[in-house]
Amino acid sequence: MNETLSLLAGRCSLRSYADKPVTDEEKEQIINSAIRAPTAGNMMLYSILEVSDPEKKKRLVTTCDKQPFIAKAPLVLLFMADFQRWYDYYEYSEVDGLCRENGVEFVQPAESDLLLANCDALIAAQNAVIAAESLGIGSCYIGDIIENIEIHREMFALPAYVFPTIMVCFGHHKENDTRKVYSPRLDKKYVCFENSYRRFTDEEFSEMWSGHDQFVCRKKNYLKNSTNFGQHTYLRKTGAAFSDEMRRSVEVALKIWCGKT
Numbered sequence: 001m002n003e004t005l006s007l008l009a010g011r012c013s014l015r016s017y018a019d020k021p022v023t024d025e026e027k028e029q030i031i032n033s034a035i036r037a038p039t040a041g042n043m044m045l046y047s048i049l050e051v052s053d054p055e056k057k058k059r060l061v062t063t064c065d066k067q068p069f070i071a072k073a074p075l076v077l078l079f080m081a082d083f084q085r086w087y088d089y090y091e092y093s094e095v096d097g098l099c100r101e102n103g104v105e106f107v108q109p110a111e112s113d114l115l116l117a118n119c120d121a122l123i124a125a126q127n128a129v130i131a132a133e134s135l136g137i138g139s140c141y142i143g144d145i146i147e148n149i150e151i152h153r154e155m156f157a158l159p160a161y162v163f164p165t166i167m168v169c170f171g172h173h174k175e176n177d178t179r180k181v182y183s184p185r186l187d188k189k190y191v192c193f194e195n196s197y198r199r200f201t202d203e204e205f206s207e208m209w210s211g212h213d214q215f216v217c218r219k220k221n222y223l224k225n226s227t228n229f230g231q232h233t234y235l236r237k238t239g240a241a242f243s244d245e246m247r248r249s250v251e252v253a254l255k256i257w258c259g260k261t
């Protein structure tokens, strides 16, 4: 394995950090690497916001589904889908006048633009995560940042065409904490296809998630009255209150982004 492949194979999420800052130089390297990420049409449809205010970090613990380690993370970066910069620039560039002259509509951002900008934001975030890892700095994504859109818009002064796609906590490993917990992944045969998608048989499902089942439910402590890993995961994730909040929040965000409010 080369260095990059071993770095990718050796990474896992870090949720407990040494009481040691991420230096300005390290931060610079992480952000420079994020900015070198591929970006749709080289438009850089994202922005990166550092949450350095301890009060804001504390608030995020609550607004992001009660995750206390956010407040303790030495570096917290918010990666946002951003079409606002372009639309402000289009205004500066008098694009509406040009459209009028040519008798064409000056279109406003739609759902597709948000999906594309989210791709940009996520790809930049993953570059940051890998750059940090190469510097010995661990990280953990926070998907719950898409909850509570009203609060997050106000906290970070986000205009209509900026959406908080993903947050990442960064920090050094604690001394003597050499423990790495590698969570399982599905076997490639369930994830990779050639030329066409394939759905799975009951027989395949009976085996597919057994590694995850053993990892997550070592003691078979399924939630409520669930009797298998599918039921347990539904209750823990897809059907859980935080997922409901995500659905509500993103519906609101989409309306704002698409000018439907």
Ligand SMILES: Cc1cc2nc3c(=O)[nH]c(=O)nc-3n(C[C@H](O)[C@H](O)[C@H](O)COP(=O)(O)O)c2cc1C
Binding pocket: 011, 012, 013, 014, 015, 067, 140, 141, 142, 143, 144, 166, 181, 182, 183
């Ligand atoms: C989009 C996304 C959102 C995530 N959100 C959270 C989160 O809110 N809290 C958390 O502790 N981990 C979060 N994670 C980390 C995953 O739980 C983690 O990557 C997964 O369990 C696999 O473990 P590993 O990263 O250690 O290999 C998120 C990861 C991704 C990619």
